[in-house]
Amino acid sequence: MSVLALRADKLEEWRLSAVGWVRYRANFADAAVPSARRMVELSGARPGQRALDLACGVGVPAHQLAEALGPDGYVLGLDIAEGMVDGARAWAAATGLDTVDFRVVPSERDLGVEPGTFDIGTCRAGLQYMVEPGAALRAMREALRPGGRMVAMTVGSPQRCTSLRILEEVVARHITMPALIPEPDKDVPGTVALSDPADLEALYRDAGFTDVRTEVADHPIVGADTAEQYWDVCEQSAGPFILLLRSLGDDLRAAIRSDAIATLRAEFGGGPVVMTGETLITVGTR
Numbered sequence: 001m002s003v004l005a006l007r008a009d010k011l012e013e014w015r016l017s018a019v020g021w022v023r024y025r026a027n028f029a030d031a032a033v034p035s036a037r038r039m040v041e042l043s044g045a046r047p048g049q050r051a052l053d054l055a056c057g058v059g060v061p062a063h064q065l066a067e068a069l070g071p072d073g074y075v076l077g078l079d080i081a082e083g084m085v086d087g088a089r090a091w092a093a094a095t096g097l098d099t100v101d102f103r104v105v106p107s108e109r110d111l112g113v114e115p116g117t118f119d120i121g122t123c124r125a126g127l128q129y130m131v132e133p134g135a136a137l138r139a140m141r142e143a144l145r146p147g148g149r150m151v152a153m154t155v156g157s158p159q160r161c162t163s164l165r166i167l168e169e170v171v172a173r174h175i176t177m178p179a180l181i182p183e184p185d186k187d188v189p190g191t192v193a194l195s196d197p198a199d200l201e202a203l204y205r206d207a208g209f210t211d212v213r214t215e216v217a218d219h220p221i222v223g224a225d226t227a228e229q230y231w232d233v234c235e236q237s238a239g240p241f242i243l244l245l246r247s248l249g250d251d252l253r254a255a256i257r258s259d260a261i262a263t264l265r266a267e268f269g270g271g272p273v274v275m276t277g278e279t280l281i282t283v284g285t286r
């Protein structure tokens, strides 16, 4: 498949997912706080600086960056999916934050910003889904001033990613399907594409970043008040999964849902669900 066709395919998944991400913003945004704050710490953010956040989704870590940069700072969030950008704008308007802007970009290599005009670049849970993550890092580097820092987070070890593991286990009990957790391959965009620090760091160095290092830590990824709500979040916000479930009949979908809820209740003792996962946070300097 050509780069353009693959990117169009991925965009379609994100368009579908955006509806769920906007509806369940709090489920993602609240769980993201510790890792987003850590990204901001590693960026060395100081009041008054300018940050560029690629794959901004519905505004994480733009929110945490805006807090750290203060009233004289500025955050520009970019995303390929219009629904995500609309969600991020709606969140900013609702919270009265006027130091953030959000824009749609046509691709990860075409950011539409002046070279050398940002102090910080971030990309949380975005690079691994891009068809050309190396080009994205080169574009981000060009947007930074000399000495500016780039901080990206990706999903680490697939085995440590509870949300994927539970989805896979449950769905595989009902249908035969391609693995939701494939062997990580840096050349195949997807949740675990960049789960090896060596791959991520090589992309940084190839893009021209120096002082490249990675922090590996477990962090919450997504949460829900109940098992039922968690399943609704998955059904409406996980791109490939949305398509898979839609392709099934009502009875099969209902059977998978009740199995998932029983499995989640057993794992989380009937209380709130918090999915954690290993994350890689990689930092480099222009």
Ligand SMILES: C[S@@+](CC[C@H](N)C(=O)[O-])C[C@H]1O[C@@H](n2cnc3c(N)ncnc32)[C@H](O)[C@@H]1O
Pocket: 010, 014, 028, 032, 054, 055, 056, 057, 058, 059, 060, 061, 078, 079, 080, 081, 084, 105, 107, 108, 123, 124, 125, 126, 129, 130, 131
């Ligand atoms: C898992 S979400 C993460 C969103 C947000 N950064 C967060 O941490 O909650 C991935 C985001 O990457 C965006 N995305 C995927 N491919 C992209 C690309 N090629 N260029 C820009 N954004 C992209 C999606 O639209 C989606 O908003």
